[in-house]
Each structure stands twice: as C-alpha cells, then as structure tokens.
Amino acid sequence: MSIGTCCFPGTNREAETFKEQGNAYYAKKDYNEAYNYYTKAIDMCPKNASYYGNRAATLMMLGRFREALGDAQQSVRLDDSFVRGHLREGKCHLSLGNAMAACRSFQRALELDHKNAQAQQEFKNANAVMEYEKIAETDFEKRDFRKVVFCMDRALEFAPACHRFKILKAECLAMLGRYPEAQSVASDILRMDSTNADALYVRGLCLYYEDCIEKAVQFFVQALRMAPDHEKACIACRNAKALKAKKEDGNKAFKEGNYKLAYELYTEALGIDPNNIKTNAKLYCNRGTVNSKLRKLDDAIEDCTNAVKLDDTYIKAYLRRAQCYMDTEQYEEAVRDYEKVYQTEKTKEHKQLLKNAQLELKKSKRKDYYKILGVDKNASEDEIKKAYRKRALMHHPDRHSGASAEVQKEEEKKFKEVGEAFTILSDPKKKTRYDSGQDLDEEGMNMGDFDPNNIFKAFFGGPGGFSFEASGPGNFFFQFG
Template identity: 80%
Template sequence: CFHVLSDICLVYLSFCLLVHREAEGFKEQGNAFYIKKDYAEAFNYYTKAIDMCPKNASYYGNRAATLMMLYRYREALEDSQQAVRLDNDFMKGHLREGKCHLSLGNAMAASRCFQRVLELEPDNSPAQQEVTLATLVQIKWRKVVFCMDRALEAAAACHRFKILKAECLALLGRYPEAQSVASDILRMDSTNADALYVRGLCLYYEDCIDKAVQFFVQALRMAPDHDKARLAFRNAKALKAKKEEGNKAFKEGHFEAAYELYSEALTIDPNNIKTNAKLYCNRATVGSKLKKLEQAVEDCTRAIKLDETYIKAYLRRAQCYMDMEQYEEAVRDYEKVYQTEKTKEHKHLLKHAQLELKKSKRKDYYKVLGVNKNATEDEIKKAYRKRALLHHPDRHSGATPELQKEEEKKFKEVGEAFSVLSDPKKKSRYDSGQDLEDDGMNMGDFDANNIFKAFFGGPAGFSFEASGPGNFFFQFG
C-alpha cells in the first residue's frame, strides 16, 4: 500500500509540474504578444494560463494590464482584485486595481489601493503620483456637487442632475446625503436604476449589506446591463456569504476555520471600510481564542484605523493588552472607551485596568518566590525554604563583592515576599492592590535575617558549612 501511495503521489506531482510548465508557457506567449501591443492575443494566452492555474496571482495581474490597454476597465478591475485576493503583497496588483478604480471614477477606493502600494514600497513613484491624481479627482467631485446644486436651483426636477450629485456624494463617502438625494428620486420614479444603485451603494458601504443587495437586484431588474450594479452586487453577495461562514464556524467553536474565513472575507472588497473594520475585530476575537494575542492586537488596530469610533475594537484590544499584561496600553484604550461611553461597565473595566497597572509597578512577590497566585500555604513555605537557602549571604561569602551584594538583595526580597504571602491579612491586601505601608510594614527597614531565623528556628537550628571550594551543605540542629 505504501508503494502504491508513493507512486500515486509521484504521478500527481509530475502532473502538477506539467500543468505549471504549460501555464508558464501560455504566460510567456501572452507576454510576447503584449510587448508587440497585440492585446487581444495577449488576453487569450493569459486566459489559457489562468484556466490551467486559477490560483496564480500574476496571471490575473497580467490579464488585468491587458484589459486596461483594451479600455475594458471593469473587467480589469475584477482581475486585479482577484490577483490581490490571492496575494495581498502583490504590489502590481494593488497598483492596477487603483488605476482601474481611478479610471472608473472611484478615487477613494483608488487612494486606498495606492496607499497599500506605498506600504509595500514606500518609494514607489507611480503610486505617489496616482495618490495626487486621486486627491485631485475628489476635489473635482466636490466641485461637481457644487455645480449640480447651482444647476438644480434652475432645474429642480432634473433626475439626471440629481443622480450625478448623489453618485459624487457617495464616492466622497458622504453616504447619508447621497441616500437622501437617491431616495427623493425613487419617490418620484421607483424604477430609476441609477438611483437604486446609488441607494444600494450607500447601504453597502454603511454595512447594511442585506438591504444593499435588495437594491442592487432591483437595479439589475430595471437595467440588466448596469455594470456598476452588477459589480457591487457580486461583491456584496460574496462578502455577506463569507462573513456568515466565518460567524457560523466561530459559533460552532471551529476557531481555525473561522480565522481563515474572516481572512478570506477581508480580501473581497478592501474599500468597504465599515464591514472590514468588523471583520478585523471578528478575526481579533478568534485570534484571542487561539492565543494569537499579538495578531489580535494588530487586527484591532487595523479596525480602529478604518473606523476610529468603533468601540468594540477598542474593548477587544484592551482585553488583549490585559491578557498580555501590557496594562498601560489597556488603560489608554479603556480611557478612550469611557470618554466616549460613560457606562458603569466601562468605568469598572477602566478601574480594574488601573488597579492592575498599579500592581504591576510594584514587586511581584509571587514571581520572587517562583509560585503562582493560587499557591497554598505549604507551597509558599517550600518555595521560601528553597529560595532563602539559595540566596543566603553565607553561601556566597567567597564570591566577588558585586555578586555578594546581588545575592543579599535577592535574599532580602525573598524574605519580604514570604513575610507578605505567609500572612493572610497582608496577602489579601497585597492581592487587592492596596499599599502595605498602611499596615505599618516599611519594606525599606525590613530585616530578612529575622524571617530566616524564625523560619529555621534560630542560629542554633541552622548553619552553613563548607565541604570544599565553592561548595556548601546545610546542617540543621
């Protein structure tokens, strides 16, 4: 059976290599036609390469470049988006997606693509230039809105002017205003496909995906060839489905699967800021369950970068910081939350984080003794015995003055720790974060030898004796 399986594996690997080699051949032929500016033939060969290897990002990227040369920007956009879904670090894919968005008038989406290029390659001059162009386009849109307002003063019932204004407002991210204009049109003409599309687009970018899909369906019913509505509908359906798959996997406790599904959902439409902020926060929740706390913090930070008002992301990040014992960062996030929403729960979380921060800045007596916070009385005594004997000054009488000083310091800390953790009252105050000085215990004047003598029964009950150079044994009376 083993030999048969090995043979099958070898045959499969050989087949995969053959397929890859043939796909690369098609790609090279496509490149040759692209150089000759025979873009139709280049498109055909890149398509053959994709058919052979549909998971190769560069093939989609090359075909997107060809489609752009053929002025088929919507198809090029789909290919460039698929390329970066397959490889989020594919710089050329992000650059081409941005150029397609810009050519189609979506400067906000274009800017985000170019910013991603600059994250991957900060000195990329084409991306820097494109960012400037995208900014100029947004300025022009604001001018269009201004001009349409002036035009509508004279032509108040012109739906074409209103649609142009509504779409510009949507592309500027001013969704409530855009929705208002589109709704006005739909009250007068419920079959206006452009108004239905704009209404759906606003809902889509405000994370109301179910309602958005309904509007896109209506728009396509009124105008089956409405390319913008078709593309938006496809993205909305894919995003909704993948997010729901992730939610289902999470509820069923399949955290690894949920993590992957949320990751896949994040590649569908990088321009849907609100939905992606929630996806990052969802993935952070899964990451915390998987003990991927640093990744969870990064995801929360990404969510906050997309939506600075997203309270849930601050709370999730703060909890991760608490789990990582990074209390200063946790306090900062809880303060932000409490400033925004002054609820009893948020106040309690902030006070708890502040208490843990205060506790973290003092000596950790549990760590000094090498026990956990649930250690029993016997475990604390055993730990003290071990550490006290290890660091007792007499044991290190032959060491260098520097080492003797260090061991004396550790011996004193061990005594302090035992004095506190062996006393139920002091231990309770210490665990609750209260100051021990309130109990009259001045650690600056603490004498560790008194604790040592009391524990081991006084000088007559214990002594160190040398058994050779650098070696000691302990003698009890």
C-alpha cells in the first residue's frame, strides 16, 4: 500500500481532509488544533507515514519530543524511504540528548538524499553534542565545573529537552556555589517529572551546600526512594547526617564548657566533606571561638581566616578574628576587619567596635609610657614613683659617662623617655587623657622641648642633691649632698 493510500477511497479522502486542516492550523502556529486534526487523520488511516510525520512535527513544536519521537519512528517503520521522517526522528533523539541515535537517523537521511542540507547540518550538530559530552565528562573528573557548565550550555542549544544535560549543569552550578541557578534548573525538571531522582538529588545538594542540612536530607531520602541505587544521593545523605551530628555534638560540648572535646568534634566535622563550603566556614569559625576560649589566639585567627576564605561574606568570622587581633594587639588588622564588617552592616555596635579599634591603633603608635616605666596600666601613684626612681637612676647620663658615645646617646634617650613617662602618668589629668588616647599636645605640653633633668632634680631634692661616683670598674653609686 502506498503512502497516499489507506483503507478505502472514501476513508482516504476524509483522512486527507483532516490532514489539510491540520496543515492549515500548523501554518497558523495553532499546534494544539493541528495535533487534533493530524490525530483524526491517523485514526482514519493508521498506515500513512506522512500523517505520523506531520504529527511528530507538531509535537516537536509543542516541546513534546518523547511523544514526537514515537510518531517519527512509526513513520519510518511504515516507510523507510521517508526522508523527513528520519530527519524528525534524528531531531527528536538530538533534542532528548541521544546524539549517537540522532547520528544514525541523519546518516540514513543522507543515504536517501546525500545532498540534503538539513541532514548535513544536523549530523554536524549531533557530532558537536557528542564532543561536548566527552569534554564535559573529562572536565567533571578534573573538577573543572565551570567548563562543564559551558559545555552543557552549548549542548543544550541542540538538545533543549535533555534532562541529563540539565542535571549535570545544575550539579556543577551547585558545586560552584551558584545555588539559585542550580535550584531553578532542578525545580523546572521536577515540575515536569516529580519522581526524577537526579533532580531531587541536585535540589538536596543545593540545600546541603547552603547549610540547610535537615531539609537536604529529606530530598536525598526522597531521591533514594525513587532510585535506591543512586550512589551520589546515598553518599550525600550519609555525609549530611554525619556533618549535622558532629556539628551539633560540637555545639553541645562548647555550651557545656568542654572546649577540648568541642575542638576535636569540630575538627572531625571539617574532615567529612571539603565541598560543603558554607558549613565548613561555620565549623572553622566555631573552632576559632573554641581556640579563643583556650587562649590559642594565633590558632583562632587562622581558623577565622580559613572561614572567610571559604565565605568572604561571613560577618561572624570577621568579628571573631577582629577580637583576636585586638587581644594580640594587632590593631591595624583589627581595624581592617571591623571596617569590612561596618561596610557590610552599618550598625551602631559595629561602628563602636571600629572606633575602639581605631583608638587602640592610634594609642599603639604612641610611646607606651607604662612599658617604659615597667608598670601595669593599673599601677598606683606610689608604684609609678618607685618605678620612676629605679629607671631614672638606671639610665641617668652621669651613670654612663665612661661608656661609648653610642651607649651614652642611647641611655640619654631612655632617660628622657622615663622623665616623659613619669610626667604624664604622675599627673591624673594627663594620665586620663593619655589612657583615653587623646592628644597631649592639646594640654600645651610639647615633649620635644622637654628637659628630663628638671624632673629628676625635682624628684631627688633639687640641684646638688646627689652625684654619681665610681666605686670600682663599671660600678656606680649615688650619694646625697
């Protein structure tokens, strides 16, 4: 029976009428009505290859490629010389991501019509998709996820209905931290197929990497219900449960004050999954907090640094590191971190923290008069006097009159600094201004014109009140007049 004949002449004429009506609706881009009339034509004459070919074309325009593939395959089963049927079968295979099967269909079309330009171009497209697949597979193993996304984007231009390509792209987007994009791709697939285990896995993966571990586990479990042998979902589910348990145990130990155990638990948690950046950033910050409690401030700073390397928007880690910098008197670094925090969250609290750090930085660049006298910041007036007496006598130029010019110069400098320190710290008003970081020059005191001998003489009772005399090589004592 030829393509144009089927059943009885009257039936054939009626089927042809339905086909013509289908063609008219197809030309108007009313594909749903075109589909209905092509179906009527097929019902009237189910052995006509062109009717299946036309309905396949309509289904392709509606994006229903799997149904279209069935019609295209039926058309070439009825008539293996139907070139357009082979082209449509190939196009459906390609759209669904089966590039190898598409190549076979296009090759058959070219065997029937070796000059067919569409078949030639589609054959090239199918080969390009196979090449993109091959490159993507290699790059995924290399963890070059950006390149995989690029390859899948190119492949999807020719295979827009391929869930496999979309899932691979979404998984790589998740690995790159581009969670909203990955979720969007997975959600689109789930809207069409709510039982798609791969899409459920990717949806869970996004939640897992966003530190929504409990919700992520629900998706992994659902994926495993759909596909019990889904290896990636199984591993991710196991990691998620282990990570959640270790983190919670660490938090519990910390709250109970068992810092050593908390440190060990956070460290174990960090070894579970290096790909979970957001959760690991929190674990590093938590461990940094533990180290700060243990007064291991350098280790705490290192942990917080690792946290912000993983998540440069993690305010809590910046704040923790800044406090550790303050505690170790690394004020420039503290100011830098507090500036970062305040730029991100302009709260009164953050502004005050920044001001405090800037003040300490300013104070750190001045002479440390407490250190010069060798006293604590809470030293009493009597302790300050005793310290001055000891240091002034130790560095007085007369005591070093027999030393080298270089030593004499250094001791003279120290003697002057001791006098400055005593002048400031023995005056309650100046001491208050000094402690608060205010400029002493506003008090009218220019330390550049300061004469330490005047302080020394006043302290020890005036001119002629003492003298340094040698009592042997390298030995000095002072006596009062």
